[in-house]
Amino acid sequence: MIRFDAVYKRYPTGREALADVSFHVERGEFAFLTGPSGAGKSSILKLIALIERPSRGQVFIGNQNTSGIKTRAIPQFRREVGVVFQDHKLLHDRPVADNVALPLIIAGVPRRETDKRMRAALDQVGLLGKEKSGPLELSTGEQQRVGIARAIVAKPPLLIADEPTGNLDPALALEIMRLFKRLNDVGVTVVIATHDVHLIEHFKSRRIVLGEGRVAAETAP
């Protein structure tokens, strides 16, 4: 599903975030990207979502070489990848329903179908009934779950999350992680970047440990 082939990433500031990173995540896998801050976790997720392009090397997503994806084809590509952000990135002036439905509205899904799938996604994250609430009326954990609902509403085969539990207390964080695991159980490939090593000990899954822009260690599930 995801293959990094000798990937380097150097930002215009001169900082080298990734140096010769290679790894492979199979379809249907549940994988953690770990390592200290600045190790390159976020850079890897940005390369997967085509927010950034590699300086050198190649990134394959679902057998497609991303270097072949032109700028104008990026929106279509992103619809196939669900992304969960640490800071949720919700639209605060729209109700939860609109936030969750946004990917479907963008994709031009008919309204009736949109409503149905929006509710189904909210149901999956346990927020059914909160459609009309504003994001700011919700707790941080609930906001994060709205973000997850938005990421899965279009049923992407791949879900990536950048520090999704960064702002949550341990109990809430574990709950969110279990939610990701449930999504993985129904076939979604999930890659989660987190520095919380205690949290991921609850899960027997693949770990890719990064250090200073390189893959420092890899563990099989």
Next chain:
Amino acid sequence: MALNVQAYLMRHAQTLIGSLGRLARQPFASFLTIAVIAIALALPLSLELILQNALNATNAWRDAFEISVYLDKTASTARREAIAKQLQQRSDVAAVRVVTAAQALAEFRESSGFGEALDALNENPLPDTLVVTPSLAASTPEGTNALKTAIAAIANVNSVQLDTEWVKRLVALLDLLRSFVRLTAGLLGVGVLLIVGNTIRLDILNRRAEIEVMKLVGATDGFARRPFLWTGIWYGLGGGLLALVLVRLGVAALEGPVERLANLYGSGFRLEGLGWRTMGATVLAAALLGWLGSWIAATRHIRAIHPT
């Protein structure tokens, strides 16, 4: 497919209403933008109105070619009447008015204020004059010129004067005014583009985070641009309608004075407002300018937003 088109139209309708709601939430800022657009549009509209009314006011004169026919001083009264009669019978002549030398002198005495100086003259220096009005069909530069040539050939006719220079000057002046109106309209049209473009640019900067999120979940630039295009159209429509109101208020304020002035000149001239056609074209052009201004700004600035 039909369902998709319906969904597309539905989304458009939602964006349309959504953008209107957004404007309504900032009534003061929106009104300011619309007012600036309205003033920019009202100026060329007022000039156009002035031009139209000037054309109306001068239309009656422009066709009023008159030919002054001066007879020899030696021509007898009978000869004068004969020439008048001869001219009257021509098909290209509508009317002939005889101004005798005595009448002309009396008229001149009255209007010039040289009464006493004229008394010092031994004899009336003015000739008998025939004022010929060409028929409607002959009221063209060519027709009147032909008539003039024909009259000049008649015996005892001393000279024929066809004064059309002032008409040509008037037409040239009105043409100049028309060019000026167009130039002003063009410049202020560009002004409206810039006003809308700048407002939309600020709007986009304010909603940068929202656009980033949209792009992150797969929105094309076109999708992100859509609400701003509607906003631009609303600005244009609002500005166009307000401009019409401003011009209408201006006409209402000037109607009375213009009517009084026209009455003093014994004219039935009345100030004419904007026609339906002009009003419709104005609102349409304003909406188009709003759309174009926002399209240029939105395309440019949304493309520059990259999610991080």
